[in-house]
Amino acid sequence: MNTSPTEPAPPGTDRSGPSALGSAPENRRRTRADRARQVAEVLRRQIASGAFASGLLPNERVLIADFAVSRNTVREALGVLRDEGVIERRQGVGTVIVRRPYEHTLERLTGLAETLRSHGEVVNQVRVADVVRPPGEVARKLHVPDGGRVVYIERLRLLDGVPLSLDLTYLAADIGEPLLAADLAGRDLFGLIEQSTGGRLGSASVTVHAVSGDPHTCELLGIPAGSALFTVERLTRLPDGRPVDLEYLRIRGDRLAFRAELVRAAAPENGAVRQAGTER
Amino acid sequence: MNTSPTEPAPPGTDRSGPSALGSAPENRRRTRADRARQVAEVLRRQIASGAFASGLLPNERVLIADFAVSRNTVREALGVLRDEGVIERRQGVGTVIVRRPYEHTLERLTGLAETLRSHGEVVNQVRVADVVRPPGEVARKLHVPDGGRVVYIERLRLLDGVPLSLDLTYLAADIGEPLLAADLAGRDLFGLIEQSTGGRLGSASVTVHAVSGDPHTCELLGIPAGSALFTVERLTRLPDGRPVDLEYLRIRGDRLAFRAELVRAAAPENGAVRQAGTER
Numbered sequence: 001m002n003t004s005p006t007e008p009a010p011p012g013t014d015r016s017g018p019s020a021l022g023s024a025p026e027n028r029r030r031t032r033a034d035r036a037r038q039v040a041e042v043l044r045r046q047i048a049s050g051a052f053a054s055g056l057l058p059n060e061r062v063l064i065a066d067f068a069v070s071r072n073t074v075r076e077a078l079g080v081l082r083d084e085g086v087i088e089r090r091q092g093v094g095t096v097i098v099r100r101p102y103e104h105t106l107e108r109l110t111g112l113a114e115t116l117r118s119h120g121e122v123v124n125q126v127r128v129a130d131v132v133r134p135p136g137e138v139a140r141k142l143h144v145p146d147g148g149r150v151v152y153i154e155r156l157r158l159l160d161g162v163p164l165s166l167d168l169t170y171l172a173a174d175i176g177e178p179l180l181a182a183d184l185a186g187r188d189l190f191g192l193i194e195q196s197t198g199g200r201l202g203s204a205s206v207t208v209h210a211v212s213g214d215p216h217t218c219e220l221l222g223i224p225a226g227s228a229l230f231t232v233e234r235l236t237r238l239p240d241g242r243p244v245d246l247e248y249l250r251i252r253g254d255r256l257a258f259r260a261e262l263v264r265a266a267a268p269e270n271g272a273v274r275q276a277g278t279e280r
Numbered sequence: 281m282n283t284s285p286t287e288p289a290p291p292g293t294d295r296s297g298p299s300a301l302g303s304a305p306e307n308r309r310r311t312r313a314d315r316a317r318q319v320a321e322v323l324r325r326q327i328a329s330g331a332f333a334s335g336l337l338p339n340e341r342v343l344i345a346d347f348a349v350s351r352n353t354v355r356e357a358l359g360v361l362r363d364e365g366v367i368e369r370r371q372g373v374g375t376v377i378v379r380r381p382y383e384h385t386l387e388r389l390t391g392l393a394e395t396l397r398s399h400g401e402v403v404n405q406v407r408v409a410d411v412v413r414p415p416g417e418v419a420r421k422l423h424v425p426d427g428g429r430v431v432y433i434e435r436l437r438l439l440d441g442v443p444l445s446l447d448l449t450y451l452a453a454d455i456g457e458p459l460l461a462a463d464l465a466g467r468d469l470f471g472l473i474e475q476s477t478g479g480r481l482g483s484a485s486v487t488v489h490a491v492s493g494d495p496h497t498c499e500l501l502g503i504p505a506g507s508a509l510f511t512v513e514r515l516t517r518l519p520d521g522r523p524v525d526l527e528y529l530r531i532r533g534d535r536l537a538f539r540a541e542l543v544r545a546a547a548p549e550n551g552a553v554r555q556a557g558t559e560r
Binding site for chain 1: 310311313314316317318319320321322324325326328329331346347348360363364381383386387388389390407408413415416417418434446448470480481482483484485486487488489490491492494496497506507508509510511513528530531533537538539540541542543544545
């Protein structure tokens with residue numbers, strides 16, 4: 001399966017540039033869709049990271065030369081990004097970037113509005129703010145005793161008037177009840193909790209899934225049914241380790257990306273693997 | 281918009297338990313779909329974290345009592361998870377968990393096979409392994425001079441015979457060329473690079489998007505067109521900071537979740553916001 005780098009491309013291999021992507025003999029079965037995906041992946045990240053300040057993609061000729069692929073491959077790649085809602089073809093203008101996602105860090109614990117405030121105004125439509133009996137799983141995670149109550153807050157969050165996420169939040173009662181009278185429409189819960197408790201929050205465990213949104217959620221978020229969403233569970237603790245804030249966030253995939261800086265562990269990899277293996 | 285926790289639910293409010301989720305007056309416009317979403321979010325995370333060891337969900341009666349919602353709401357919640365491919369109703373058996381995602385950490389830098397080896401066998405179908413001229417963006421990120429070459433490796437990765445991800449990898453030539461003769465089908469690239477260079481990798485910048493998969497990618501991954509995928513860009517550096525490995529991963533949303541432990545920054549939040557604002 002390995003390919004000698006010096007092996008010449010065979011005649012008849014579809015290559016349109018000086019060194020088309022993946023053109024060696026073993027790769028002959030590669031289709032245009034394979035090459036288009038390669039182009040689309042790079043372009044998606046370029047768009048998201050703000051590479052095209054004009055808001056326009058380079059024209060086809062430039063992309064053909066840069067990626068060393070055929071015109072049809074470039075068009076298919078642009079089709080992938082168009083279907084994702086990233087770009088749009090506009091008559092007489094060119095290929096326009098419709099939207100690029102904001103990046104939210106997964107390194108420090110920050111509220112959405114904290115991160116995004118500089119990009120636009122975050123407004124929350126409060127759909128529920130109430131005291132409820134929690135489901136068993138929520139009670140366990142928040143260490144609520146049998147028969148105890150929690151505060152449930154549900155908010156649709158908009159950035160510059162466009163829906164960004166639907167946030168379902170369960171708060172320990174002593175933490176949440178003072179917040180029922182607070183500015184839930186204008187503030188992050190993190191900031192409100194810290195103001196109310198007079199101290200910083202401590203840490204959080206976060207899990208991120210990717211799902212196709214159900215019709216009802218997508219309608220609320222203003223996107224076609226089945227659009228890709230992040231669903232995030234975030235359990236936040238006080239500095240003493242007490243869990244107080246359990247959130248289930250559904251975030252539009254086209255409006256947010258997560259970013260992290262990772263460091264390679266110094267330990268030998270076999271040890272790390274064995275440790276990870278004990279987790280489930 | 282704030283709701284007094286002591287306010288009684290008005291007559292006619294749809295509540296089927298001792299304290300249905302979100303039942304206060306302001307919340308009267310809540311539909312069954314809203315309540316079903318609340319149930320589905322909690323169940324999805326319970327399933328993913330291995331709460332139901334039998335592989336079966338509790339029966340409807342148990343769920344109705346636990347979530348304090350109606351039978352129809354439970355059924356709608358299960359419908360959401362069924363549409364996501366998480367569960368399946370089996371005649372005479374009950375509601376079966378079809379698949380739960382493996383969790384991949386976003387704290388340390390680890391290869392997929394390193395993390396998942398204990399859960400099953402990772403096998404890579406090598407689709408391309410070749411020396412190519414990189415697109416401009418790839419060359420910039422890998423610090424490849426004009427006219428320079430990189431190694432391109434494309435692999436479909438399977439865990440226990442089921443597709444997990446499609447990985448597109450660009451490697452600096454000096455790092456990648458020795459790998460062309462290595463066991464690309466059986467090993468993580470991280471391990472191969474470290475074996476070849478004789479040292480550990482250093483750090484990586486990771487960005488995670490959620491997208492609806494294009495038909496061709498979904499076909500390769502064995503899922504219906506439009507299924508939710510993670511697309512991950514990961515740029516990995518040697519300990520001296522030199523970027524050597526640029527990857528674009530497309531990962532099935534139903535097979536993997538990302539996990540991270542976050543710590544709240546000690547700095548006052550206004551400072552943090554202003555800093556973030558300079559990033560774009």
